[in-house]
Amino acid sequence: MKLDDLLKQTNEWLKETGPECEIVMSSRVRYARNLKGIPFSHWAGTKQRKKVLSIIEPVLLRNSCLKNSLFLKMDEVNAVDKQFLVERHLISRELASGNSSKAVNISEKEIFSLMINEEDHLRSQVMQSGFNLNEAFRLIEKLDLELEKSFDFAYDRRWGYLTACPTNVGTGMRASVMLHLPALVMTKRVRRILESITKLNLAVRGLYGEGSEAAGNFFQISNQVTLGRSERELIDGITRIIKQIINYEQKARDFLFEDSKKQLEDKIFRAYGILTNARIISSKETIDLLSLARLGINLNILPGINIKTVNELFILIQPAHIQKIEGRVLDIEERDFKRAQLVRKKLKA
């Protein structure tokens, strides 16, 4: 597999095949691991980071979960491609910048992605469509069990897995779910609900990663606690709360549909009208309008549009994707023009 092949496929987690996929876009579990006896990436010197890479790379290449993977050394990836990988949620912004000897291993359908020499020596993630933390957990356990046979991970009997940042110590696990909550936003209930969630030791972020705002009414919710409980307990804890939020969003959708259907239809159809007609459009506006279109499809207000197309567009309309599709570097004006063209083409197809 080559990097440009990614452009031709839809990320597995966007296919909208998983449970509760009308409200939950995707589920993700990641493990943070470090090799015993080597300083954490930020403290490691060039030689030590090289060593980490040279130890991990061959093991990944023969892992049964990672057949036909794409292995990329970040030194050999140009700026647009790095941004492209960030946009596909395959690497972090941190991996895209800074020190040498960073690398990523991406599995065939983009279900697994493993970053080397990010904050920790090895960060493995599994993505799944819809509300499917259990399957994500099963897959990452399978991967990790195999990795454990080849590596001597930094592990303390009392603390568990040792990580660069204390917030990851213990399980080293972060389970997160990407929720689409347009009805809770429209009914102005989302803030109160998300505030109460942070009191339950869960963190909230936007669609486009750490520090990003909740564009398009997407909210990523993940566990804050990694210590003192088993992976299973943590997964079960977040699952219970996500189920409640899904329930709230469903009720808010029902309420809007009953109470102000015309207003809702107006918003959704206007969004569709702009998406299918604009000639110049920013990422931000596109994401907000696609969010309404997604809601419209799920409420059967906008028939005849494929939900997969809309999901895919959330990724495709980002700056590096637009440039990859066009095969050249574009300035903002050109991107806004090409973005509008792409959205029209995809939605009218």
Place this chain on the structure above:
Amino acid sequence: MKLDDLLKQTNEWLKETGPECEIVMSSRVRYARNLKGIPFSHWAGTKQRKKVLSIIEPVLLRNSCLKNSLFLKMDEVNAVDKQFLVERHLISRELASGNSSKAVNISEKEIFSLMINEEDHLRSQVMQSGFNLNEAFRLIEKLDLELEKSFDFAYDRRWGYLTACPTNVGTGMRASVMLHLPALVMTKRVRRILESITKLNLAVRGLYGEGSEAAGNFFQISNQVTLGRSERELIDGITRIIKQIINYEQKARDFLFEDSKKQLEDKIFRAYGILTNARIISSKETIDLLSLARLGINLNILPGINIKTVNELFILIQPAHIQKIEGRVLDIEERDFKRAQLVRKKLKA
């Protein structure tokens, strides 16, 4: 002809068949006349107004320009129908309100309309599509010549025709042209041009009559002076200036098309996208979006849409028209909903 028959036809002046119709929507000439020896309408008592009506009505009924006309006594017209006639530019707001013995005579294709007991005893107007003051003038002269044979109009050898308001004394003529100037608005040049026009003794108003703002980038320009020059001189004077404004608008359109075609296309297509998708829409928003659609059709940016349909919608989307089409009184919310429905239906037809 009945009042409700008007709803089934397009006003002649909207058919976009006249000269320069891409920029000039319509041309209009009106004459103000009063019967000698009877006080002006505002000073006349009930009996005198009745007398005016009883003198004028039979004469109009046998005028050769007014065959198969609709003759309406305003006392017998309900509020929605009055508003409907105002919206079609067939009567003034003044005729729609106030005293008794008011009436209007509307010719078959809505080319002629004659108001009785408005500010003056008789106000005759002729409407024409496009920039066609000459034809409007020819027709109103024909009408007036015939009327002169039956009436003894208040006329002073020194002052000319006597009218209720001194601003109409002399010819009693007002010639006006409805201009569509979106490019001069977009390039922010319209204010300066229109300010210089008022210095040339011309008045500027909006599409929807006296005191109305320039909604939809429509500007109605008319002569202020009625005295001391012949009708022909006044028509020639305003014609010269309108030709200049048409030239300015054309140049502004060329400039936008050359300089910022993408931005222009974006604006026009977004307007089209909202018009063909919105489920709730106000008159104001509809007018502004239709204005962009009209420009788009005239610049061949929006193909496949009939300009007549767009012109007609400027009239049809008004509150009383929406209610006449639905056949019942509607509140604002219902109108906004039915308006959106009508616009979609007409534009998608």
